[in-house]
Amino acid sequence: MARRWPCKDSRMATLRITTIAGARPQFVKAAAMSRAFAASGQFEERLVHTGQHYDYQMSEAFFRELDLPAPAVNLGIANLPHGAMTGRMIEGIEADLMARRPDAVLVYGDTNSTLAGALAAAKLAIPAIHVEAGMRSGRADVPEEINRIVADHVCGLLLCSSEAALQHLAKEGLAAKARLIGDLMYDVTLFASGRVEASGIRARLRLAAGGYSLLTLHRAENLGAPARLARLVAYAREAGQGQPIIFPVHPRTGAFLKAESIALDEITLVEPLGYFDFHALIADAAQVMTDSGGVQKEAYFHARPCITLRDETEWTETIDAGWNRLWTQPAYSTPRRSIPDYGNGHAAREAVSAIAAFLAA
Ligand code: UDP
Numbered sequence: 001m002a003r004r005w006p007c008k009d010s011r012m013a014t015l016r017i018t019t020i021a022g023a024r025p026q027f028v029k030a031a032a033m034s035r036a037f038a039a040s041g042q043f044e045e046r047l048v049h050t051g052q053h054y055d056y057q058m059s060e061a062f063f064r065e066l067d068l069p070a071p072a073v074n075l076g077i078a079n080l081p082h083g084a085m086t087g088r089m090i091e092g093i094e095a096d097l098m099a100r101r102p103d104a105v106l107v108y109g110d111t112n113s114t115l116a117g118a119l120a121a122a123k124l125a126i127p128a129i130h131v132e133a134g135m136r137s138g139r140a141d142v143p144e145e146i147n148r149i150v151a152d153h154v155c156g157l158l159l160c161s162s163e164a165a166l167q168h169l170a171k172e173g174l175a176a177k178a179r180l181i182g183d184l185m186y187d188v189t190l191f192a193s194g195r196v197e198a199s200g201i202r203a204r205l206r207l208a209a210g211g212y213s214l215l216t217l218h219r220a221e222n223l224g225a226p227a228r229l230a231r232l233v234a235y236a237r238e239a240g241q242g243q244p245i246i247f248p249v250h251p252r253t254g255a256f257l258k259a260e261s262i263a264l265d266e267i268t269l270v271e272p273l274g275y276f277d278f279h280a281l282i283a284d285a286a287q288v289m290t291d292s293g294g295v296q297k298e299a300y301f302h303a304r305p306c307i308t309l310r311d312e313t314e315w316t317e318t319i320d321a322g323w324n325r326l327w328t329q330p331a332y333s334t335p336r337r338s339i340p341d342y343g344n345g346h347a348a349r350e351a352v353s354a355i356a357a358f359l360a361a
């Protein structure tokens with residue numbers, strides 16, 4: 001099949017990008033990129049939603065709040081074991097790519113949608129670009145790590161959010177494909193700041209500024225064993241020091257808590273929140289406790305301390321800068337300082353320039 005590289009004298013011709021996204025954190029990052037693609041005037045983007053997250057609060061709410069253009073197609077693939085889910089996604093994405101032959105495919109993060117998009121594009125010899133590349137936890141047994149490693153090795157351009165990510169890629173012989181662009185989630189945090197201030201959720205939940213903790217838990221490694229989840233919840237209650245703890249419950253976690261009847265006394269469970277409400281709660285929390293990747297950074301963006309409810313993190317610079325600690329660490333390791341890696345709110349613009357240069361090369 002012919003490869004559709006843009007030729008040198010058509011550098012300013014429109015470049016057609018297919019974005020693959022299926023999960024909440026991918027919609028957040030895609031919102032920043034979509035805005036930058038539109039502003040560049042050089043790109044035409046088509047979004048393929050795999051369907052991995054499908055509830056209104058986990059999907060459509062983000063399209064509405066963050067002005068993300070509606071997906072061109074939704075493959076509707078969810079709630080399946082890893083093999084079946086990834087396989088069906090590859091099949092659906094491949095069909096879309098064969099019909100459209102875009103100039104490049106963009107994948108985000110570390111989900112099955114990331115893996116499927118990267119593999120489908122690579123096998124069709126369509127240049128694939130991985131955003132948030134180079135993240136490594138050192139845990140070869142968790143699905144996210146497997147997805148990241150494969151995506152990084154088959155994608156042609158690796159856009160990174162941290163120096164640590166660049167170093168991981170260099171160790172795997174991938175330095176030539178890697179670029180540091182900053183963190184798209186910071187761009188979105190800044191974009192949303194006015195709407196966040198107007199949220200009013202703190203008043204609705206009767207919370208005093210600085211008088212509560214915000215908790216999230218959703219990773220498979222924490223939901224796999226009821227005893228571990230019970231320990232984490234007990235830890236969160238103790239770390240909350242008697243203040244209210246607000247816990248927006250991810251659907252996967254909700255199903256697990258119900259099935260295992262884990263006691264959550266003194267913790268206020270709420271539905272997954274929209275982006276503005278969630279950020280309003282981060283901004284005024286005494287602390288954030290989370291096993292989310294993105295939320296660790298967002299706590300830092302709002303200058304709130306974070307306790308990560310995992311035994312390791314890919315976002316090591318948040319720990320090195322004193323804003324974050326693992327629940328296994330008794331205290332923050334250093335006085336707090338800023339983290340230059342995440343950039344100045346223009347990561348998406350940097351990414352668009354890197355993509356244009358990559359496709360012109
Ligand atoms: N988020 C949200 N509402 C919530 C919980 C999270 O808007 O109730 C946002 C959060 O601000 C971040 C993203 O969802 O931008 C993180 O998603 P998640 O924790 O599911 O994924 P991870 O970052 O671990 O991949």
